[in-house]
Amino acid sequence: MRLLDARVVVVTGKGGVGKTATASAIALAAAQRGRRAAVVELYGAGSVPAMMGLSNRSYAAQRVAEGVDAVSLTPWECLDEYGLRTLKVAALARLFLSNRVVGAFLDAVPGLHDLVQLGKLLHMIDAPDQDEVHYDLVVLDAPATGHGLSFLDTSATMMEMTRMGPLYELASEIDTLLRDPDQTALALVSLPEELPARETLELVEALGPRRAQVAAVLLNQVEPPPTGEDVPWGLARAALVGAAPHLVAHGDQVMRRVIDQSEWRSLLARGLEGVPVIELPRLHRGPLGPAAIAEFAARIAASLEVS
C-alpha cells in the first residue's frame, strides 16, 4: 500500500518524535496530489490546530491549506453526534446524553471514547451527510506507541465485550476498515536515536499481521553532515582549525550527532526491510509551524517519487 493512496493513515510513534507534524505533512502531501484530505486529532489535544497555525481547536473542519482540513475530535462531541444518529430523535438524544447517570455510564465503558472517535473517522470517509465534506484521505494523529497498539485493538475489544447491538456493529465496521491493507496504512514516526529507534522496531514486531499495513517509517530530525555531502568534514575541519574555533566546535558537535544517528538509521533500515524510510531534516526553528510542514510535505512527496 502506498502511503498517499490510502483512505486512512494512522500515524503513531513514541511521545515527542513529531507525530503531529508528520501527520499534518502527510495530509498536505496527499492534498498536493489532488486528494481531499483531513488531519484529525483525538481528545481535543489542540496540537494539530496549533501546528497548522490556528488559534483554536474545533470539531467542525477548519481549512488549513488547499485541500487540507484540520479536525479536532473529542469523545463528547462524537458521542453527541453518534447518539443523534442512533436515536434519530434529536430532543430525546439531547435529554439522554445530558443525563448525569448516562454521562457516568459512558465514561465507564472501556474503549467507548476511542471507539466513537474512530466512528467519526469512518463517517468522514464513508457516509458523510449531504452538507458535509467527503474526504478521500483521513490522516489520524494517533496516540503514542504503547497506547498506539491497544488503540488499534479498541474495536476488537469492543466487539468482544458487546457481542451484539449497535456498538458491536460500529466496532465491527471500524475493525474491518482499520485491518484492511487496501484502505488503511500505518505510518510510524521515529527519530534516529536509540530509544525511539528500538521502540519502532519493537512496535513493528508487535504488529503481527498488521505489519503489511506499514506504508512508511518517517524519521524526523535527521542531521545533515556539517559541510554537506560534497566536502568531507575532516577536510573542512583541517582548513578551519585556528581560523574559526567556534565553527570547528560546532561542526564537531554536528558530526558527532551525524555519526551517532547513522548507527540508528542503519539499525532501522535493517529491521524494516521493504518499508520505505522517509527522512526529514532537523530544523533549528523552535516550535514547528505551517512553513516546516510544507517543507516536510515536499520531502515526503520527493522520497515517494524515488522509491
Place this chain on the structure above:
Amino acid sequence: MTRLLVCAGLGGVGKTTTSAALALRCAQEGDRVVVLTIDPARRLADALGVERLGNEPVPVPLDAPGTLHALMLDRKATWDEVIRRYAPSDEIRDRLLGNRYYEQVSTRLGGSQEYMANEKLYQLVQSGAWDVVVLDTPPARQTVEFFRAPERMRGVFDQRVLEGLLRPSKGLLAMAGRRVTGLLRRIAGDHVLGDIAEFFSLTTGLSAGFRERHRAVHEWLHDRERTGYYLVTAARNTQSHDVREFLGVLEGRQMRLAGFFVNRTTRDPGLVEPIAELQPPAGVEGVVWGRALDGLVASAAAQRREARREGEEAAALVRSHGQVPVWMIPDLGEEVRDLRGLTLLARFLPPSPATVIA
C-alpha cells in the same frame, strides 16, 4: 510529613528520567526518597542499577546521606491489591476478580491508570516510611489529564450515580431510570450492561473506601505545604498551549508550582567567525567549497538563534511566574544509562528540591 514532588509534562520530554534524577538529588540531601514511575521501559531500571522495577519499592544502591527507592506502577497489580485488601468478604473478592468488566477496568479503562497512581501514592504516604515521594505522571495527550482523569474515574465510581441507573426502585424516578436504561440497552447491548451492573453491585462495599482515599490524595495534591509541581518541558516548546493550560489549572487550584525543568536545551555555538577569505583545500572546487562553508555557517547561526530563543523564552517564564525558578538542562548528547549518567543529570537540578516547599 511526607512531601510530594510531582513531575508533570507531555510524553517524550524526558519526564521519567528527570523524576529519577530529582529523587536522586533529594537522596543526596539526606532524605528518604521513593520515586514512583510509570514508564514501562527497562531503561530506568538500568539507569538506577537495579535488576528490575516492580510494583513495590526496591532500594537503589547509592552512596549518599539519604536513601533512594524506586517502583514502577503496575496498573493491574495495584487494582488486584486494592480489591484483595478492601473487599468485605472472600466471596465478593473472588467474584470481582473474575468479573469480565473488572478485567477491562483494571487493564484498559481510560483514566484507571491515573486512578491507581493515586492509590499507590496513598499507600506510600500512609506507610510513613518516606520523607519525599517523587511522582512521575502517566503519559497523556495533555498534561492536565493528570488531574482530570482520576476525577472522571471518581465520577464513574460514585455509586450514588450509577446505583440509580442500574437498580432503579419504584416511583417516578424509577420510570425515568428505566427509560434511560432502556436507551442504554439499545446503544450498548445487554451484555455490557449486565457485566457492569454486577461489577457495581459487587463494589458497593468498597466504594466508601475508594472515595475516602481519593479525597485524601486530592487534599494532599492541593496542599501547598506538602506538594510541589515541577513542569518538565522540551526546550523548543516552553510556550506551548499545553504548558499554558497546565499552569492555568495549577493557578486556578492554587497549587504550588515549584519550578520548570527545560530539557535538552540547545548549546549556543558562540559568535560565528568570518571565514569568507578561507581558501579551498587542494582538489576542492571554489564553488563547492563556498557552498559547504555557507552551509556550516548557516547551521551554526541557526543553532545560535535557537539557543537564544530558548533563553529568552525561559526568561519569559521566570518573569511571568514570579519567584518560580527555571532549570535549564542541556542536551547531554546521550541517553542516561546508569547511575553515573543520572548523577550527571542531577547536577543540573535544584540543590534541595524538597525544601522548596517545606
